[in-house]
Every structure is written in structure tokens, then in C-alpha cells.
Amino acid sequence: MQTPQRERALVPFAELHGLLASIFERHGASPEVAAILADNCASVQRDGAESHGTFRIPGYLATLASGWVDAKAVPVVTDAAPGYVSVDAMNGFAQPALAAARALVTAKARANGIALLAIHNSHHFSALWPDVEPFARDGLVALAFVNSMACVVPHGGQHALFGTNPIAFAAPRAGADPLVFDLATSAMAHGDVQIAAREGQSLPEGVGVDRAGKPTRTPAAVLDGGALCPFGGHKGSALSMMVEILAAALTGGNFSFEFNWSGHPGAQTPRTGQLLIVIDPARQAGNGFAARIETLVREMRAAGQERQPGERRYLQRAASERDGVPIAATELEGLRRLAAPAGTA
Amino acid sequence: MQTPQRERALVPFAELHGLLASIFERHGASPEVAAILADNCASVQRDGAESHGTFRIPGYLATLASGWVDAKAVPVVTDAAPGYVSVDAMNGFAQPALAAARALVTAKARANGIALLAIHNSHHFSALWPDVEPFARDGLVALAFVNSMACVVPHGGQHALFGTNPIAFAAPRAGADPLVFDLATSAMAHGDVQIAAREGQSLPEGVGVDRAGKPTRTPAAVLDGGALCPFGGHKGSALSMMVEILAAALTGGNFSFEFNWSGHPGAQTPRTGQLLIVIDPARQAGNGFAARIETLVREMRAAGQERQPGERRYLQRAASERDGVPIAATELEGLRRLAAPAGTA
Structure with missing residues (x-):
């Protein structure tokens, strides 16, 4: 028997986008920043990645109210070298910084x-795949790394130091949506630990440590001064360290353990850095890149990997474009209230 | 009580290097290729990574005898774009191809x-970290990807498709040896499964599947038509796919499942491709890269990560430079016989 689902609304993408842009503007964002954040958030919701969609609006608003982030920031783009673009997000969100430099880095x-x-x-408070997928749609291969806030213990260590530190990758396909993945280097999402705590479930082995740094399967012990483990033991830990080096040390951003938001109660967005590497596969004559990717996809299917990276999102995207973007009815009402001019709600 | 160790010899690095160069030359390598392979193999043995050191000599020699690889190949370097170097290894080993292009890619x-x-x-039959460490010694950050031979099943699939597909990373430190890691994207090394089979041990959960694609803890079932799993479930599988795309599709090399060595009995080296990305952290003014890395290392130590990536190798390297390179006495005798002019052994 299926548990009854919360009542769902289906809202056209353009309407959701407009609602979100109004909300961001009403809460202090410039029109430019509001449009970019709305597009990002509505796209993530459209693609079914609900943990990073409209679910995040309360976190955005609490952060904006805290004064921790500048939602009117105008990113400063520096052409540092023929292959190197640097952007100071000016304490704004990462997505407008990326938007400001996308054309330049693509040309380079x-x-x-x-x-x-x-x-x-910069502050990154969304999924990472929306940052890389557009490069693949332009025929480019892209890799992205972003660090976040200390909640992951290095392998063999006792306290949190790394962020969930995702790595995203996108590669174009011939006549099909790009191959795109976005993976946290933590063993589990923090939100999933909270759900396990609420539902009285044990965690799988190897997911977290308690405040003494000892392995635990008790969600509350992870949440109460403990930490998540990296995925895949020492290997995931090494990758998480690499993300700190690339996204923070190299860019000039904060490490996940460095920023201090104690003066800004309600702040939820990590103030760190982000690195993207973009490759043009067409520059090497004769690699037949697009056809080669089709060979790989065909063989992955034949080996039994039924769903390719990104495919579930594309299926949900198509459904959302046909039927409207699914969202809990009560949540949609909340968004409408937040977007309404003061006094009319 | 300690089990008695096989008798160990300690051989000066230069002597080991000379022996190995003679062996490679005597078995068909050009002097240039022999010197590069000898340096690689002796360095790996010196650093204690024995599974990729002199232990591999029989595999090299079997491969050379099979005619599968051209150990006299002269790599062809193409300056494809201002930031893009392409090398056709001409069916030779990957290390001479990298050596031929190292100065050009560093300058770029x-x-x-x-x-x-x-x-x-190209054929890569060694560890991957020797390829990236020298870039970090020159103050650069390097990432490397190499695919190998089909022995890893995609997550959720039934048969082997990916190679063990390692990723290596190196970053310079101020006044200390670089941070370097080299991790296979498979859950275990193939050699470790063979050891478990020999010793009658069970494998940990999630390491392998049998020939029907079903999870198994029986080493023989993995070795007999089964396959290894990626490390870290679907995340490691996605990374392994990325290595196939970067190291094979992008470079113009073979995927791990493509090459056919059936006409060359004894061949052991995968004929695939390799990709390196090299970054100059000094191009972004103000990131204070070297000092920032020291901050990260200090905090990783404070969090309880006692050994930093690469550190164990550096400790063994220092011991080997002081005392000589450790090698089993019988193995050293074998190398001396292989290196001796015909009729004198």
C-alpha cells in the first residue's frame, strides 16, 4: 500500500520562475540576481531535484535577512591569462558570478x-549540475568543484573539516541530452541524516561519527556535534581535499572550515569558492568525440547500466514541460504569499 | 610474533635503475624508452609501492615478447591549440609520450x-602518481586520468566494462613534498582479489560480482568471469565513466573494453589513453596558494588526519635513499640474471 502523498500542484515553469524572481527581489536581490536565482531554483525544481529546489527558499530568505550575503552584488570578472578567468563574486551568489563569466570562459x-x-x-546554495550542463549543450566538456561548510571528517580524523564538496561533470552527446553527474563527496546528505533522526532509523555503516570522532549509526549523534564521513573511505576523503584545494586555495576563496557567520544568525549559505574547467573536445582533430560517447553509452546500456547519469532529471524535465512543474500545493501557496506585494497577501 | 619476512636486499637506486634499463634494452626497448621505464619502475620500487615496482617486470617482459607494444616507439607530439597538446604514443608506453610533451605542456x-x-x-602499466608529482615540484597543480582494461562493472550493471581507471592529483606545498594521491576507481585492486583467493579469505561486501552479475564475496567467483565493483557505489561508477570519457574519448584512445590483444598471448598492458590537466596557481594574483595549502595541511592534522596523501611514499623514499631500495633478495638475483649479457648468467 502506498502512503498518501502530499497534495501536489503542477505549475507552469514561467509562472514558477516569475514567482521566485518576485520573491528574491522583494527580499533584497537586484533584478539581475533575482532573475538568475529564480531560473536556477525553478530549473532544479522542474528537474525533480527537490532538495535543492523551492525547498531552499526559506534558507535563501533567512540568509538574505541576516545580511550575510549581498544579493545586489555585481561580480568583478578578471581576464587573468589566456586560459584563466577569475571572478570576485563580491560576497554575492555564485550563479551570477558564473553567468558574468560564462561567455568569456567559453570563448577561451x-x-x-x-x-x-x-x-x-561567493555563496553556492544550489545543486552543481545546472552550472555544467549548459557547457555540454554548447559542445564542451565541463568539470566543476565547489566547497561548502565544515560537516565532513577527513578519513581517519575526529572532527569535521571538509564540506560536502560536490564534483560535477558534463559531456555532450550527439543528438541526445548531455551526460551529467553531480556527486557530493560526503557519504550521505545532511538532510537525509535529519530525516533518519526524525524517523528513528539507524544510519548505514560508515556514514557518520559522533562528537568524539567515533563511528556511529545513530543520526542524533552525527547531528549533535558529530560529522559525516566522506563517501568511499580514504578515496572520497582525498577527493574532498582536492575540492578544497581547487575551489578554495586556487580561487582565493575560503576553505569550508574558515568563514565565520556567527554575526549573522539565520545565515545558511557557505561563503567559499568554486572552480570550473572547460574543455573543447573539437580541438583534437580525429577523436570523433560525439560518436565515441555514443559508443560508450551503448556499451554501458549493454552492460546493464539502464539509466545514464542525468537521465532521471531529463525524464522529469520533459514531464514538467508537458504537465507543469510539480510542487506541494501548500508550498506553492506559500510562494504566492511571499511574492505578493506587501499588504495584498 | 612476527612472521618471518622474505630475505630482503637493499640496492642503491642507481644500481637498480641501471639493471632495469639493461633489462628493458635487452628485451627490445630503445635506449630512450628503456631509460624512462627504468626510472619509473625504480622510483616506484624506491617509494614502496611494490605492486607497481619490480614486481611488474615479468609482465613487461611477457608483453614485450608478445609484440603487443612497440618499445622503440617515438611519440608524435602535436601542438593542437594554445592550451592543448596531443600525443600519439605510436603504440608505445605512456611514460615516454608524457616525457616527450612535458616541457611543452608546462610552458603552456x-x-x-x-x-x-x-x-x-599508449600503454600504461605503472602507478599514476609518478606522472603528476613532477608538475607539483615545478609549482603546478596536476590532475591525471588513465583508463585500463575492462574489469569493473558499472554500478547496477552485470558485466565488466570500465578499467580500474585511476585518478591522480598533485599540488605543491611551500617547503615540503607535494600533496599527491593516486586512487583507483575500483573498490579493490585485482591483485588483492587474487591474494584473497590464494589465502581462502572472503572479500568485503560490495567489492565484486560473479559471472552472472550477482554480488559475491567469493574471490574465485570474481576472478572466474566476474568483475570488480567501482568504489563508493554509483559515485565511483560515475567517476570511472568520466575517466573513460577523458582518457579515451577525448584523447582519441581506446575505451577499456575495446582493444583486442587476442593475437598477442602474454600481453598484459592496456592499449588506451591518458589525460592530464595542468594548472598554474600563480596566474591568479592574490590567492596566496602556497601559504593556503599549509593552512589546509595544518587543519587536516588538527582534525586527526595524521598522514597526508603521499606522505608514506616520501618516508619510504627517504629510507631508500639512505639505506638502498628494498627488494626481495631472490627478485634482485632474478633481475641481475635478466640484465646480464647473454651467455654470462
Whole structure:
């Protein structure tokens, strides 16, 4: 027997986008920043990645109210070298910083074969795949790294130091949606630990440690001064360290353990950095890139990997474009109230 | 009580290097290729990574005898774009191809901020960290990807498709040896499964599948038509797919499931490709890269991560430089016989 689902509304993408843009503007964002955040948040919701969609609006608003982030920031783009773009997000969100530099880094990747985009002084509060997928739609291969806030213990260590530190990757396909993955280097999402705590479930082995650094399967012990483990033991830990080096040390951003938001109660967005590497596969004559990717996809299917990275999102995207973006009815009402002019709600 | 160790010899690095170079030359390598392979193999043995050191000599020799690899190959370097170097290894080993292009890709990384080195038609039969460490010693950050031979099942699949597909990373430190890691994206090394089979041990959960694609803890079932799993479930599988795309599709090399060595009995080296990304952290003014890495290392120590990536190798390297390179006495005798002119052994 299925448990009854919360009542769902289906809202056209354009309407959701408009609602979200109004909300961001009403809570202090410039029109430019509001439009970019609305597009990001509505797209994530459209694609079914609900943990990073409209579910995040209360976190955005609490952060904006705290004064921790500048939602009117105008990113400063520096052309640092023929293959290197640096962006100071000016304590704003990472997505407007990326938008400000996207054309330049794309042009550099096409001219040089590879280019790097280093963003610092930035806040990333969404999924990472929306940052890389557009490069693949332009025929480019993209890798992205972003660090976050200390909640992951290095392998063999006792206290949290790394963020959940995701790595995202996108590669174009011939006549099909790109291959895209976005994976946290933590063993589990923090939200899933909270759900396990609420539902009285044990965690799988190897997911977390308690405040003494000892392995635990009790969600409350992880949440109460403990930490998440990296995925895959020492290997995931090494990758998480690499994300700190690339997204923070190299870009000039904060490490996940560095920023201090204690003066801003309600702040939830990590003030760190982000690095993107963009490659033009067409610069190497004769690699037949698009056809080769189709060979790989065909063989992955034949080996029994039924769903390719990104595929579930594309299926939900198509359904959302046909039927409207699914959202809990009560949540949609809440968004409408937040977007309404003062006094009319 | 300690079990008695096999009798160990300690051989000066230069002597081991000379022995190995003689062996490679006597078995068909050009002097240039022999010197590079000898340096690689002796360095790996010196650093205590024995599974990729002199232990591999029989595999090299079987492969050379099979005619599968051209140990006299002269790599062809193409300056494909301002940030893109492509090398056709001409069916030779990957290390000479990298050596032929190292100066050019280093210069491009310094000039552009980032550069890419794509090697194809190459055989990689060693550890990956020796390929990246020298870039970090030159003050650069390096990432490397190499695919190998089908022995890893995609997550959720039934048969082997990916190689063990390692990822290596190196970053410079101020006044200390670089941070370097080299991790296979498989859950276990193939050699460790063979050891478990020999010793009658069970494998940990999640390491392998049998020939029907079903999870198994029986080493023989993995070895007999089964396959290894990726490390870390679907995340490691996605990373392994990324290595196939970067190291094979992008470079113009073979995927791990493609090459056919059936006409060359004894061949053990995968004929695939390799990709390196090299970044110059000094191109972004103000990131204070070297000092920032020291901050990260200090905090990783404080969090309880006692040994930093690469540290165990550096400790063994220092011991080997002081005392000589450790090697089983019988193995050293074998190398001396292989290196001796015909008729004198």
C-alpha cells in the first residue's frame, strides 16, 4: 500500500520562475540576481531535484535577512591569462558570478582547447549540475568543484573539516541530452541524516561519527556535534581535499572550515569558492568525440547500466514541460504569499 | 610474533635503475624508452609501492615478447591549440609520450594558466602518481586520468566494462613534498582479489560480482568471469565513466573494453589513453596558494588526519635513499640474471 502523498500542484515553469524572481527581489536581490536565482531554483525544481529546489527558499530568505550575503552584488570578472578567468563574486551568489563569466570562459576554451574559471567570495546554495550542463549543450566538456561548510571528517580524523564538496561533470552527446553527474563527496546528505533522526532509523555503516570522532549509526549523534564521513573511505576523503584545494586555495576563496557567520544568525549559505574547467573536445582533430560517447553509452546500456547519469532529471524535465512543474500545493501557496506585494497577501 | 619476512636486499637506486634499463634494452626497448621505464619502475620500487615496482617486470617482459607494444616507439607530439597538446604514443608506453610533451605542456600551463595533455595509442602499466608529482615540484597543480582494461562493472550493471581507471592529483606545498594521491576507481585492486583467493579469505561486501552479475564475496567467483565493483557505489561508477570519457574519448584512445590483444598471448598492458590537466596557481594574483595549502595541511592534522596523501611514499623514499631500495633478495638475483649479457648468467 502506498502512503498518501502530499497534495501536489503542477505549475507552469514561467509562472514558477516569475514567482521566485518576485520573491528574491522583494527580499533584497537586484533584478539581475533575482532573475538568475529564480531560473536556477525553478530549473532544479522542474528537474525533480527537490532538495535543492523551492525547498531552499526559506534558507535563501533567512540568509538574505541576516545580511550575510549581498544579493545586489555585481561580480568583478578578471581576464587573468589566456586560459584563466577569475571572478570576485563580491560576497554575492555564485550563479551570477558564473553567468558574468560564462561567455568569456567559453570563448577561451574554444580558442585554447581548455580554460579555467575561478570564482571566489561567493555563496553556492544550489545543486552543481545546472552550472555544467549548459557547457555540454554548447559542445564542451565541463568539470566543476565547489566547497561548502565544515560537516565532513577527513578519513581517519575526529572532527569535521571538509564540506560536502560536490564534483560535477558534463559531456555532450550527439543528438541526445548531455551526460551529467553531480556527486557530493560526503557519504550521505545532511538532510537525509535529519530525516533518519526524525524517523528513528539507524544510519548505514560508515556514514557518520559522533562528537568524539567515533563511528556511529545513530543520526542524533552525527547531528549533535558529530560529522559525516566522506563517501568511499580514504578515496572520497582525498577527493574532498582536492575540492578544497581547487575551489578554495586556487580561487582565493575560503576553505569550508574558515568563514565565520556567527554575526549573522539565520545565515545558511557557505561563503567559499568554486572552480570550473572547460574543455573543447573539437580541438583534437580525429577523436570523433560525439560518436565515441555514443559508443560508450551503448556499451554501458549493454552492460546493464539502464539509466545514464542525468537521465532521471531529463525524464522529469520533459514531464514538467508537458504537465507543469510539480510542487506541494501548500508550498506553492506559500510562494504566492511571499511574492505578493506587501499588504495584498 | 612476527612472521618471518622474505630475505630482503637493499640496492642503491642507481644500481637498480641501471639493471632495469639493461633489462628493458635487452628485451627490445630503445635506449630512450628503456631509460624512462627504468626510472619509473625504480622510483616506484624506491617509494614502496611494490605492486607497481619490480614486481611488474615479468609482465613487461611477457608483453614485450608478445609484440603487443612497440618499445622503440617515438611519440608524435602535436601542438593542437594554445592550451592543448596531443600525443600519439605510436603504440608505445605512456611514460615516454608524457616525457616527450612535458616541457611543452608546462610552458603552456604557465602561459595560459591551464593546459591539457592528451595521450592516445599508449600503454600504461605503472602507478599514476609518478606522472603528476613532477608538475607539483615545478609549482603546478596536476590532475591525471588513465583508463585500463575492462574489469569493473558499472554500478547496477552485470558485466565488466570500465578499467580500474585511476585518478591522480598533485599540488605543491611551500617547503615540503607535494600533496599527491593516486586512487583507483575500483573498490579493490585485482591483485588483492587474487591474494584473497590464494589465502581462502572472503572479500568485503560490495567489492565484486560473479559471472552472472550477482554480488559475491567469493574471490574465485570474481576472478572466474566476474568483475570488480567501482568504489563508493554509483559515485565511483560515475567517476570511472568520466575517466573513460577523458582518457579515451577525448584523447582519441581506446575505451577499456575495446582493444583486442587476442593475437598477442602474454600481453598484459592496456592499449588506451591518458589525460592530464595542468594548472598554474600563480596566474591568479592574490590567492596566496602556497601559504593556503599549509593552512589546509595544518587543519587536516588538527582534525586527526595524521598522514597526508603521499606522505608514506616520501618516508619510504627517504629510507631508500639512505639505506638502498628494498627488494626481495631472490627478485634482485632474478633481475641481475635478466640484465646480464647473454651467455654470462
